Amino acid sequence: MKDETAVITAAGSLNHDALTAIFDEYAPAIFKYLLRLDVNPQEADQTVGDVFARLLDKFSKGEGPRTNLRSYLFQTAYHLVVDHARERQRTAPLDVADTIKEDKQPVQALTEEKMLLENLAIAMQHELTEDQRNVLILRYQEDFSLKETAEIVGKNVNAVKALQNRAINNLREALRRENGGEP
Amino acid sequence: MMPIQSPNSKEIIKLLSKLKAETLEYPADMLMSRKAAFLKQAVTLKIQGKGQGGEGGQQGGSGGSGSALGGSTAAPSIALQALIGFGLVALMLLGAYLFREQDPGLLDENVVAVSESTEPTSLPGPNSITTSIIKTRPTKTTPTVETPEITTTVIESTPTAEELINGITVGDGAPGGPTANPGLHLGETPETPAAPGQGNPGNVNQPDKPDKPDKPNKPDKPGR
Numbered sequence: 494m495k496d497e498t499a500v501i502t503a504a505g506s507l508n509h510d511a512l513t514a515i516f517d518e519y520a521p522a523i524f525k526y527l528l529r530l531d532v533n534p535q536e537a538d539q540t541v542g543d544v545f546a547r548l549l550d551k552f553s554k555g556e557g558p559r560t561n562l563r564s565y566l567f568q569t570a571y572h573l574v575v576d577h578a579r580e581r582q583r584t585a586p587l588d589v590a591d592t593i594k595e596d597k598q599p600v601q602a603l604t605e606e607k608m609l610l611e612n613l614a615i616a617m618q619h620e621l622t623e624d625q626r627n628v629l630i631l632r633y634q635e636d637f638s639l640k641e642t643a644e645i646v647g648k649n650v651n652a653v654k655a656l657q658n659r660a661i662n663n664l665r666e667a668l669r670r671e672n673g674g675e676p
Numbered sequence: 677m678m679p680i681q682s683p684n685s686k687e688i689i690k691l692l693s694k695l696k697a698e699t700l701e702y703p704a705d706m707l708m709s710r711k712a713a714f715l716k717q718a719v720t721l722k723i724q725g726k727g728q729g730g731e732g733g734q735q736g737g738s739g740g741s742g743s744a745l746g747g748s749t750a751a752p753s754i755a756l757q758a759l760i761g762f763g764l765v766a767l768m769l770l771g772a773y774l775f776r777e778q779d780p781g782l783l784d785e786n787v788v789a790v791s792e793s794t795e796p797t798s799l800p801g802p803n804s805i806t807t808s809i810i811k812t813r814p815t816k817t818t819p820t821v822e823t824p825e826i827t828t829t830v831i832e833s834t835p836t837a838e839e840l841i842n843g844i845t846v847g848d849g850a851p852g853g854p855t856a857n858p859g860l861h862l863g864e865t866p867e868t869p870a871a872p873g874q875g876n877p878g879n880v881n882q883p884d885k886p887d888k889p890d891k892p893n894k895p896d897k898p899g900r
Binding site for chain 1: 683684685688689691692693694695696698699700701702703706707710711713714715717718719721722724725
């Protein structure tokens with residue numbers, strides 16, 4: 494987004510064009526992020542609405558972000574998902590693989606890389622903790638920096654680094670087991 | 677089928693980046709309706725904000741929050757209305773006090789008119805004085821208070837002993853009934869002859885004790 498600070502300032506006074514630009518820029522990205530966190534499309538759509546409603550509420554009170562709007566919106570979305578998960582008291586981990594499986598071809602028809610991706614998605618579903626999975630999604634699928642990821646998940650940078658390394662090691666081990674123990 | 681080589685950490689990171697493309701897009705109809713709702717909400721908030729800010733500008737001059745200023749100007753107007761109300765009530769009470777003599781029922785609405793009247797009873801007696809108190813509901817008009825009328829009937833001739841006996845024993849068999857009224861004065865009891873074998877046997881043979889003479893009044897002691 495060009496000149497993010499100016500857009501945020503204009504959106505702070507509920508400027509129509511600025512708000513439209515923000516929505517067009519970030520709503521699809523947040524929707525995808527929510528799908529990666531195993532939120533179904535209908536819930537993801539509602540959550541996107543909640544995220545932007547909170548942003549409007551903050552702007553109308555003269556509050557809200559002054560910089561790094563993207564990180565702020567993803568953080569809000571992450572908190573809403575966590576709150577929703579707590580409300581439902583869901584015990585199952587975030588199901589990343591299901592969203593990928595929907596449009597999948599049969600396993601036999603997949604190429605080697607496709608099979609790797611499939612195995613990786615399954616490993617993310619079963620082998621990682623929720624924090625590890627969130628950190629990997631934010632770092633390598635949403636391209637947030639370590640600092641931004643730390644802000645979004647509410648941890649310090651070192652904790653995020655540790656989560657990231659452990660998550661990658663767990664995935665590597667899982668893929669090795671899946672391939673018959675080959676190193 | 678060839679076994680897949682286990683990737684190292686860098687390859688895992690690459691694969692993670694490639695997973696991005698696997699995610700579904702935001703459906704266009706959902707996105708448009710969500711955007712419309714968002715912009716509508718923004719317009720609503722903007723209108724509300726303008727309304728509050730406009731009130732604040734008119735009431736309190738320039739700057740500041742509209743809602744806060746609106747609240748500060750509303751408080752004195754309520755106090756003024758309450759003051760006017762109390763003043764009106766005080767004026768009404770003062771007027772009622774000043775003109776209380778012209779209309780005594782104005783201030784004291786709980787006036788109870790008491791009227792005493794004499795009503796004849798079904799039991800005629802020598803001195804029948806009946807007093808009844810009728811409480812009436814208070815009215816705005818001047819109540820009429822009736823003075824009690826006392827009707828006294830004095831039987832000039834006292835009944836003889838025979839009449840008294842007949843009045844009790846010879847009647848319709850209902851002592852105390854209308855025909856059995858001996859016509860005695862209040863506090864007197866009729867004397868009935870004791871039948872043989874009836875009454876208190878211990879008192880039959882005992883003569884009546886003479887009445888004790890009244891003691892003379894002692895003179896007042898001096899010094900008291």
